[in-house]
Amino acid sequence: MFRHAPYGNALAREGLEAALACGAMGAKASLLYINEGVWQLLEPQDSSAIDCKNQAAMASALPLYDIDEIWVDEASLQQRNLTATDINAGKIIDSSRVQALFATSKNILSF
Amino acid sequence: MILHTVNKSAFDNRALGDCLRVVATNDAVLLIENGVYGALSSSQSEPAHVESILELSAAGTRFYVLQADCQARGLTDSALLPAVQITDDAGFVALAAEASAIQSWY
Amino acid sequence: MNFALLILGPPYSTQASASALRFARAALAGGHEIYRLFFYHDGVHNASALVTAGQDESTLPQQWQQLIAAHRLDSVVCIAAATRRGVLNQQEATRHGKTGGNLGDGHELSGLGQLVDAGLNADRVITFG
Numbered sequence: 409m410f411r412h413a414p415y416g417n418a419l420a421r422e423g424l425e426a427a428l429a430c431g432a433m434g435a436k437a438s439l440l441y442i443n444e445g446v447w448q449l450l451e452p453q454d455s456s457a458i459d460c461k462n463q464a465a466m467a468s469a470l471p472l473y474d475i476d477e478i479w480v481d482e483a484s485l486q487q488r489n490l491t492a493t494d495i496n497a498g499k500i501i502d503s504s505r506v507q508a509l510f511a512t513s514k515n516i517l518s519f
Numbered sequence: 520m521i522l523h524t525v526n527k528s529a530f531d532n533r534a535l536g537d538c539l540r541v542v543a544t545n546d547a548v549l550l551i552e553n554g555v556y557g558a559l560s561s562s563q564s565e566p567a568h569v570e571s572i573l574e575l576s577a578a579g580t581r582f583y584v585l586q587a588d589c590q591a592r593g594l595t596d597s598a599l600l601p602a603v604q605i606t607d608d609a610g611f612v613a614l615a616a617e618a619s620a621i622q623s624w625y
Numbered sequence: 626m627n628f629a630l631l632i633l634g635p636p637y638s639t640q641a642s643a644s645a646l647r648f649a650r651a652a653l654a655g656g657h658e659i660y661r662l663f664f665y666h667d668g669v670h671n672a673s674a675l676v677t678a679g680q681d682e683s684t685l686p687q688q689w690q691q692l693i694a695a696h697r698l699d700s701v702v703c704i705a706a707a708t709r710r711g712v713l714n715q716q717e718a719t720r721h722g723k724t725g726g727n728l729g730d731g732h733e734l735s736g737l738g739q740l741v742d743a744g745l746n747a748d749r750v751i752t753f754g
Binding site for chain 2: 626628639640641644647648650651652654655657748749750751752753754
């Protein structure tokens with residue numbers, strides 16, 4: 409579960425590293441981008457001038473690790489005036505499906 | 520049942536509002552640390568949270584505050600919404616054990 | 626029931642680490658088990674042996690160490706997050722040409738695989754951020 413914007417603090421990056429580790433170990437993981445976390449999906453990102461790893465480039469490795477259940481909270485996009493065309497990954501879901509995702513998860517790692 | 524913990528004050532952070540938007544009626548919400556300010560009944564500036572808590576509570580969602588965090592901040596029992604129950608660290612553990620998973624909003 | 630704790634907050638700057646410690650104590654007192662403590666993000670600072678308090682005070686990192694020792698808990702500190710924040714064991718310090726390691730006794734530096742394992746094998750994972 410990602411609910412913080414990238415770059416401003418390390419949660420987004422370190423959460424993504426945890427997700428990649430799930431993939432590397434063959435653990436089934438679903439990712440949910442919600443609230444400020446949806447900013448992580450905005451393209452294009454160029455973080456070279458702020459001396460940070462490009463979060464979008466890191467996230468683009470997710471499918472290579474067989475992490476393809478990527479969900480994006482619809483209301484969080486709407487609150488930020490974002491649409492499906494603004495984001496680079498994920499399927500958009502409504503609040504009831506967010507609830508269902510929580511309810512069917514064995515464990516939730518909150519970043 | 521999902522246990523949601525919220526540790527930020529509703530007056531300076533959206534964590535509580537973000538949580539309340541996706542909480543289910545069979546879930547439990549535990550306010551900890553600065554999150555306990557969200558349980559104040561006399562909250563004039565954030566009436567939306569109070570309204571959501573009352574509505575969800577009526578629908579079945581359980582709300583709790585951590586006693587030690589209220590006590591530390593000078594929040595007396597009578598200042599809290601009647602819909603919110605007071606629990607302790609053992610109660611926190613029991614809620615986490617009862618839940619199928621725990622989601623932390625911070 | 627066994628719990629895994631994901632601790633993301635540093636000592637003192639926020640309440641997260643203290644809240645996690647109280648939760649861990651209460652879980653053990655209630656007859657539960659702690660599958661693993663995983664210190665990640667700024668939480669790695671809880672494993673620094675250099676954190677110092679005034680006389681007669683025990684620091685939050687010392688209290689974690691006491692709990693770990695008393696209950697033989699498995700405490701893992703993410704090696705990548707820790708080394709970039711200056712928390713190293715002796716081996717890492719030597720490898721990177723630093724003067725000395727500062728990882729407190731009772732903690733182990735390891736990879737994120739240990740967090741994934743906790744997610745798979747602990748009954749409950751709880752994040753303290």
